[in-house]
Amino acid sequence: LTHLWCDSLHVPLGFSPAMVSNMISSNLTSPHTTAMERNQGSKSACPPAVAHAAPPRCIPVLQQEPQKVVQQEERIPSYADPSMKEKEEKVCNAFSDVLLPVQDVDEGDADVPQLCSEYVKDIYMYLRQLEVRQPIRPNYMQGYEINERMRALLVNWLIQVHYRFLQVQPVSQHQLQLVGVTAMLIASKYEEMYAPEVADFVYISDNAFSKAEIWKMEVLMLKDLNFDLGRPLPLHFLRRASKAGSADVEKHTLAKYLMELTLMDYDMLHYQPSETAAAALCLSQLIIDGQQWSVMQEHYAGYSEDHLKPIMQHMTKNVVKVNEGLTKHVAVRNKYASSKLMRVSVLPQLWSPSLRNLAAPLLIGS
Structure with a gap:
């Protein structure tokens, strides 16, 4: 209580306990004492301390509360704002183009309007944004009636004669082929100048579905995908990386084979x-002639070789599985065994022990 009242009366340092007690008693005599009376009482009861007075046994320490300085909080730009992120990416890319010793692979395309050299960097930046906006989550089939093996069977069948829809719309087992047929129809309309007729898809499915069923599934898929069909393909980025690395036709085609094998791999x-x-492409170069991932390819592809190693390991696993008969889904391998595609799926380098050793940790239990 003494400390509390001393704090409220702002007692100067050097006052003895007797002085403090007198001050407290004078304040407690009447709760209605006026401020002037209290001041007068304080002056009469508490004379100033003299220099030779004995030091007090207990000196209450008075701490003045620090003044709160109200500062205007600086607004930090949030990277949750897409526009801010895009601005940062453009600034970073602009500095990279100036500071890094990387050749402009588009400088010789100014006279070829089809190559859009003036806009190509913005186009690929936009494609990178699209792939982030339209992701495919790992294990997206978990809890659904269809499973990894059924999906691989469907994709294998489609190669002989796609997947975002399957992660937002549960599909029963008997509808899985209908989804594949309808996806092929939608893709044909989106990519081809002259899309096949619905009757053609009824035919390739051996009349398992009617035209009406395919049309109904088409409407359902487009609505669930919000008519957003523009997710970029790996092939779009492969062309850019091949150009940056001056990859020949064989390396480019082998990279296409490795990419198509990933369609069967649910883990990828x-x-x-x-x-x-x-x-x-990085793996294709290493397989054919040991060419390393160049600085230019890292710049234009956006990934270092270390970042790509886990993905390449999955790709070698897929190669070993089709080569050693560990999977029944060999449509992709058969497709790339043709002379039209340079028979890249039967290259002797794909049987090398180093490739097998790289894939070994992922082949356990296969």
Whole structure:
């Protein structure tokens, strides 16, 4: 109580306990004492301390509360804002183009309007944004009636004669082929100048579905995908990486083979298309002639070789599985065994022990 009242009366340092007690008693005599009376009482009861007075046994320490300085909080730009992130990326890319000793691979394309050299950097920046906006989550089929093996069977069948829809719309087992047929129809309309007729898809499914069923599924898929069909493909990024690395036709085609094998691999679907493309070309170069991932390729692809190593390991696993008969889904391998595609799936380098050793940790239990 003494400390509390001393604090409220702002007692100067050097007052003895007797002085403090007198001050407290004078304040407690009447709760209605006026401020002037209290001041007068304080003066009469508490004379100033003299220099030779004995030091007090207890000196209450008075601490003045620090003044709160109100500062205007500086607004930190949030990277949750897409526009801010895009601005930062453009600034970083602009500095990279100036500071890094990287050749402009588009400088010789100014006279070829089809190559859009003036806009190509912005186009690929936009494609990188699209792949982030439209991701495929790992294990997206967990809890659904269809499973990894059924999906691989469907993709294998489609190669002989896609997947975002399957992560937002549960599909029963008997509808899985209908989804594949309808996806092929939608892709044909989106990519081709002259899309096949619905009757053609009824035919390739051996009349398992009617036209009406395919049309109904088409409407359902487009609505669930919000008519957003523009997710970039690994092939779009592969062309860019091949150009940056001056890859020949054989390396480019082998990279395409490695990419298409990933369609069968459920564990690889969550990788972004640009990652898949970069890893495929990096592995293709190492397989054919040991060419390393160059600084220019890292710049234009956006990934270092260390970042791509886990993806390349999955790709070697897929190669070993089709080569050693560890999977029944060999449509991709058969496709790339043709002379039209340079028979890249039967290259002797794909049987090398180093490739087998790289894939070994992922082949346990296969």
